[in-house]
Amino acid sequence: MPHILVVEDDVMTAQLFEIILKRKGxxxxxxxxxxxxxxxxxxxxxxDLVIMDVSLPGTFVDGVQVDGLKLTRMIKENETTARIPxxxxxxHAMRGDxxxxxxxxxxxxxxxxxxxxxxxxxxKIKEHLKSE
Amino acid sequence: MWESILTKGxxxxxxxxxxxxxxxxxxxxxxxxxxxxxxGVTYYLGIQSDITEKKKIEEQIRYQANLLENVNDAIIAxxxxxxxxxxxxxxERMYGYKSEEVIxxxxxxxxxxxxxxxxxxxxxxxxxxxxxxxxxAIHYNRFGEKIYVSSSITIVRDSQGNPIGTxxxxxxxxxxxxxxxxxxxxxxxxxxxxxxxxxxxxxxxxFLANTSHELRTPLNSxxxxxxxxxxxxxxxxxxxxxxxxxxxMSAKHLLNIINDxxxxxxxxxxxxxxxIEDIEVSELLYEVWTLSHVQAEQKKxxxxxxxxxxxxxxxxxxxxxxxxxxxxxxxxxxxxxxxxITVKAEVFEEKGFCQFTVSDTGIGIAKEKQAKLFQKFVQxxxxxxxxxxxxxxxxxxxxGLVELMGGIIDLYSEGEGKGTTVIFTxxxxxxxxxxxxxxxxxxxxxxxxxxxxxxxDDARFANFLKTFLVKNSFRFAWxxxxxxxxxxxxxxxxxxxxxxxxxxxxxxxxxxNGFDLVLKVYDTPEFQDTPVIILTGHPQKVRELxxxxxxxxxxNVLEKPIEPNYLLNLLRQYVKEKDEVNIxxxxxxxxxxxxxRKILPDIYxxxxxxxxxxxxxxxxxxxxxxxxxxxxxxxxxxxxVIRELRLNKLAPELPILVITNFPDPATDEERDLLSKSxxxxxxxxxxxxxxxxxxxxxxxxxxxxxxx
Numbered sequence: 005m006p007h008i009l010v011v012e013d014d015v016m017t018a019q020l021f022e023i024i025l026k027r028k029g030x031x032x033x034x035x036x037x038x039x040x041x042x043x044x045x046x047x048x049x050x051x052d053l054v055i056m057d058v059s060l061p062g063t064f065v066d067g068v069q070v071d072g073l074k075l076t077r078m079i080k081e082n083e084t085t086a087r088i089p090x091x092x093x094x095x096h097a098m099r100g101d102x103x104x105x106x107x108x109x110x111x112x113x114x115x116x117x118x119x120x121x122x123x124x125x126x127x128k129i130k131e132h133l134k135s136e
Numbered sequence: 137m138w139e140s141i142l143t144k145g146x147x148x149x150x151x152x153x154x155x156x157x158x159x160x161x162x163x164x165x166x167x168x169x170x171x172x173x174x175x176g177v178t179y180y181l182g183i184q185s186d187i188t189e190k191k192k193i194e195e196q197i198r199y200q201a202n203l204l205e206n207v208n209d210a211i212i213a214x215x216x217x218x219x220x221x222x223x224x225x226x227x228e229r230m231y232g233y234k235s236e237e238v239i240x241x242x243x244x245x246x247x248x249x250x251x252x253x254x255x256x257x258x259x260x261x262x263x264x265x266x267x268x269x270x271x272x273a274i275h276y277n278r279f280g281e282k283i284y285v286s287s288s289i290t291i292v293r294d295s296q297g298n299p300i301g302t303x304x305x306x307x308x309x310x311x312x313x314x315x316x317x318x319x320x321x322x323x324x325x326x327x328x329x330x331x332x333x334x335x336x337x338x339x340x341x342x343f344l345a346n347t348s349h350e351l352r353t354p355l356n357s358x359x360x361x362x363x364x365x366x367x368x369x370x371x372x373x374x375x376x377x378x379x380x381x382x383x384x385m386s387a388k389h390l391l392n393i394i395n396d397x398x399x400x401x402x403x404x405x406x407x408x409x410x411x412i413e414d415i416e417v418s419e420l421l422y423e424v425w426t427l428s429h430v431q432a433e434q435k436k437x438x439x440x441x442x443x444x445x446x447x448x449x450x451x452x453x454x455x456x457x458x459x460x461x462x463x464x465x466x467x468x469x470x471x472x473x474x475x476x477i478t479v480k481a482e483v484f485e486e487k488g489f490c491q492f493t494v495s496d497t498g499i500g501i502a503k504e505k506q507a508k509l510f511q512k513f514v515q516x517x518x519x520x521x522x523x524x525x526x527x528x529x530x531x532x533x534x535x536g537l538v539e540l541m542g543g544i545i546d547l548y549s550e551g552e553g554k555g556t557t558v559i560f561t562x563x564x565x566x567x568x569x570x571x572x573x574x575x576x577x578x579x580x581x582x583x584x585x586x587x588x589x590x591x592x593d594d595a596r597f598a599n600f601l602k603t604f605l606v607k608n609s610f611r612f613a614w615x616x617x618x619x620x621x622x623x624x625x626x627x628x629x630x631x632x633x634x635x636x637x638x639x640x641x642x643x644x645x646x647x648x649n650g651f652d653l654v655l656k657v658y659d660t661p662e663f664q665d666t667p668v669i670i671l672t673g674h675p676q677k678v679r680e681l682x683x684x685x686x687x688x689x690x691x692n693v694l695e696k697p698i699e700p701n702y703l704l705n706l707l708r709q710y711v712k713e714k715d716e717v718n719i720x721x722x723x724x725x726x727x728x729x730x731x732x733r734k735i736l737p738d739i740y741x742x743x744x745x746x747x748x749x750x751x752x753x754x755x756x757x758x759x760x761x762x763x764x765x766x767x768x769x770x771x772x773x774x775x776x777v778i779r780e781l782r783l784n785k786l787a788p789e790l791p792i793l794v795i796t797n798f799p800d801p802a803t804d805e806e807r808d809l810l811s812k813s814x815x816x817x818x819x820x821x822x823x824x825x826x827x828x829x830x831x832x833x834x835x836x837x838x839x840x841x842x843x844x
Contacts, residue, residue: 014353016382020360027369059349095352098345118356122363 005032006052006133009045011072012093013037013060017117021055021093029126039065042075046085053132054079058094058105076109089132091115137167141180145169150187162191210285210306213292218243218260221301230308232278232727243304250274259289263302267291275306278727278825279734284313350393357386396529403536408643410453410540414565417448417481417490424461424479431469438476444483449565450490451593451640452541457562460537463530464494464558471556472498486697487673488564488594489543489638495557500549509547510535538562539649542593542640544674561673563640566596573599575614578624582611586711589613589630591621591653592671593639597696601634604700610707618653619645625663632710633657634703637672651681654691667691667710671698716741717839718759722751722777723766723795728821732764735828740835748772752780755787761839763787767796778809778816791838794818795831 008031012018018035025033034051036042037060045051058072065078076090090111094101097116106114112132119125140147148166155161165184171177204211210227214220219242223235231247238246249256251273262269268290275283289304361379370376402408425441432439450457461479468477475497482491501509510531531547538545538560545560566573573595580587581602588610590601598614605612613628615621618639625633637650647653650670657663668691670678675695682693692706719736721729722745729744736742743758745751749772751763763781767774774794781787794810799820801807810816817834824831 014357016357016386017353017360019382020357020364023364023369024360028367095349095356096345097352098348101345117352118359120359120363122360122367 005030007032007034007050008053008055008129009042009051010035010055011037011042011060011063011075012055012057013062014057017057024122024125025055025129028122029129031129037063039063039070039075043078046079046088047082049084051088053129054088054090055093055129056090056111058092058096073105073109073111076111080110089113089135091128091132093117093119141167141169145171153184161186161188163187208307210308211303212243212247212306213301213303214243215301216299218302220246222303227306228727230277230283230306231275232730234725234727248276263289263291264299272309279731281734282310283308284310347393347397351390354386354390354393358383358390361386396533399533400529400536403533403540403643406644408536408540410456410537410643412451412453412541412640414449415452415454415457417450418443420454420457421461421479421481424458424465427458428462428465428469431466432477435469435472437469437472437474440476440478442478442480444481444490448481448483448490450562451565452562453537456537456541460534460560461492461494463534464560467530467558468494468496468498468556472496475555483564484561484673485564488597488696489561489673490564491559491561493557493559495555497555500552500554500556501547502552503549506547506549510545534560539638540641540643542638542649544638544677546677561638563593563638566594575599575602577615577620578613578627580611580613580628582606582609585610586631586707587611587613587628588632588634588707589615589621589624589628590634590636590671591615591618591639591650592634592636593617594636604704605707608704617641617645618647618649621653622647622656625657625666629663630666632707633666633668634671635668637670637674637678651678669694669703669706671696671703717835718761719743719764719835720745720751720754720758720760720762721764722746722748722769722774723764724769725766728766728795731824732831736832740832748774748777751777752786755781755790760790762791762793762835764835765792765794767794767798775806775809782809782815789815792816793834793838795821795824797821 008025008029010018010021010025010033012021012035018037022033022035025031034045037057042063043065046054054076056072056076060071060075061069063070063075065075070078072092072094076092079085079088079090090109091113092105092109092111093115094105095117096105102114102116105111113128115125115128137147137149146166146168148164151163151165152160153163153165163184164187165182167180167182169177170179170181204222205225207224208226210230211222211224212220212227213222219240220238223233223238228234233246244256251259251271254271259269268288270288271286273285273287275285277283285306286309287304287306289302291299292301292303294300361383364370365376365379370379399408421441421443425439429439465477465479477494477496480493480495482493484491535545542563543561545558547556547558549556575581575595575598582605588601588605590598590612592598592614593616595616598616602612602614613624613630615624616639618635618641621635624630633654635650635653639649641648647656650672654668654670657666657668670691670693672678672693673696675693678693682690694703694706717740719732719740719742721732721742723729724746726746729742732740732742743754743760745754747769751765752772754760755763763777765774765777774796778792781790781792792815794816796818797820799818801810810818817838819831819834
């Protein structure tokens with residue numbers, strides 16, 4: 005069973021992701037916005053894909069506040085973790101945001117909130133898992 | 137000619153002679169009688185030389201001299217010791233010294249100079265070495281005024297090429313310099329305005345982005361949980377209901393955000409109408425406490441309310457006042473993690489407002505971010521990863537609401553981690569004290585005197601002004617809001633304005649507070665000279681606004697409460713100012729007129745007569761408040777004028793101030809003419825230069841004596 009890490013600070017959205025991914029996608033799911041825990045999980049090799057929020061005001065790594073873009077970059081710039089697919093899931097959905105975020109973070113994909121079609125989300129995840 | 141020859145035996149002179157061909161020529165002719173002992177005059181000897189060429193050269197020299205005299209550039213020639221040898225008319229005008237005053241003096245004694253990045257000695261060295269110097273400099277005239285000049289100094293040589301002196305041509309470029317400076321100022325202002333616009337534009341984009349983000353987040357939960365229910369992805373009835381609850385909660389949050397956006401849009405568009413009533417402050421605070429204390433307790437914060445003593449009423453919109461307080465308290469709770477929050481209401485009766493304070497021991501705000509916080513779309517943490525959410529509209533809405541009700545709002549914080557205090561004011565309601573005032577808007581009280589218009593929402597203060605000013609020979613009118621104030625200014629054309637700063641206004645009002653009104657007045661040519669006194673409980677605020685606005689006037693800013701006599705003195709000053717003082721100056725020295733125009737304030741209108749005869753003619757026709765009289769004048773001198781005015785009773789009452797270089801009369805008759813019994817004061821001209829204030833003082837004294 006693929007293991008999906010959801011990085012999300014909004015309690016309700018986090019809950020929502022967990023239910024959708026577990027019950028609809030049949031994935032193993034971990035939801036957190038704790039920076040140290042995120043890095044530890046990623047490095048352990050036990051994560052197959054990351055759903056990453058962008059605004060993460062309460063997330064710190066080594067005492068430095070990081071947002072989803074920085075976290076993704078850290079994953080992508082480390083050779084041992086670079087191959088883990090990262091999908092940005094954010095409510096920042098103004099024109100140009102997707103391109104800018106992808107460019108800045110080197111993430112693999114982007115999905116705008118609100119996510120109105122859950123099947124579309126599951127499909128996207130499955131595609132990225134396959135191509136890995 | 138013959139008389140001279142007969143009596144003296146000779147004559148010489150220039151004549152115009154006629155050649156045989158009819159051409160005229162200039163000749164120098166000497167005729168002498170030749171006589172012998174016996175026969176007396178025997179014959180006359182005439183020697184004639186043609187001087188036509190010489191005449192031409194003379195004419196040319198005169199023409200050139202005339203040119204030098206009439207150009208607009210000051211042309212100053214000097215010898216090798218820089219002693220002035222020639223000083224043209226333009227120099228007289230530019231520096232205020234007559235040629236005869238300066239010839240023979242060292243230039244530096246007469247004209248103080250500042251050169252940019254170079255000293256006078258260095259300039260002189262360059263002139264000697266290179267033969268010339270060219271550049272811009274600052275000169276000072278007789279009155280110590282700065283003149284910007286473009287200056288070019290050249291060495292003058294004799295026919296053998298030996299230097300014999302220098303000539304300097306100085307062009308007055310002060311106006312040009314001032315225009316340049318003005319232009320520079322405008323450019324700077326434009327740059328600032330442009331930067332502000334760009335900043336505003338950036339803030340709008342940020343606002344849109346933030347608003348979009350804030351709307352999408354709750355929408356995600358609403359759609360998400362409803363989808364879960366639709367797809368049957370719940371384990372039991374209980375979980376389904378929880379999903380419904382989650383969707384509802386998010387929907388409510390969304391509604392709050394939308395309300396905020398609508399509020400700010402309405403305030404912006406002037407569409408937010410308030411329901412103003414008298415509100416009892418303690419009651420209001422208690423209501424706010426019941427709505428907010430649970431939140432504070434949940435965060436384990438100390439939550440303290442300090443109520444005003446007794447019953448206090450303010451004029452405001454009850455729901456909006458609650459909104460303001462809840463917003464500020466909500467912020468405090470959000471940004472405070474330990475310690476507490478204090479909410480306080482204090483009455484400042486003399487200033488006419490109740491002051492509310494919400495202070496906390498929270499995260500505080502860096503000083504540089506404080507000023508911007510009340511602008512809409514701005515949050516202290518403006519990054520995309522804001523920790524505390526919100527739309528960035530709360531404080532902008534709060535500020536808009538407070539100002540609509542006629543208050544001001546300010547935020548203080550010693551910096552990050554040091555807590556925050558927000559203070560706002562709301563006008564007190566006087567009616568609720570049971571006071572009744574017999575004052576009507578737009579009605580003129582009093583029969584005579586300057587008309588004072590007060591624009592102030594405080595009826596009690598207006599009523600006091602009415603009684604006080606009418607008693608002191610003023611007329612008084614009142615408006616309780618800025619827009620009506622403007623209408624009364626148009627209709628009544630008051631002489632002096634007393635304007636409050638924070639005044640309640642209708643949402644649709646174009647002229648909102650007192651400051652808007654002041655700007656409007658200064659923007660309207662017909663009224664821009666009307667003296668304005670800004671009388672406010674918030675003088676700091678007003679001074680800041682004055683500093684920020686691009687206007688170059690200084691209205692009087694006075695703090696409430698005002699000492700009535702201070703206000704009275706200020707107003708009396710305007711009474712004097714309104715009356716012009718018409719001066720007739722009789723002096724053959726034009727420089728005195730120029731000098732007086734410079735040192736006397738604008739209300740002193742100067743008419744000028746260049747001699748005694750002109751002065752007498754002018755006095756026959758015009759009405760003057762005072763005559764400033766020189767004694768030594770051609771044709772009809774000062775003593776003659778005094779004789780005509782006093783002894784011949786042309787103007788026995790006209791105050792006369794004699795200004796003269798020769799204050800000591802030569803004869804007894806002159807002494808009598810200058811005596812105090814003639815109502816004449818004598819001032820030495822040298823004193824005039826030393827102490828201009830003395831002249832103003834003397835003029836005022838002379839006029840006052842007359843009025844008595």
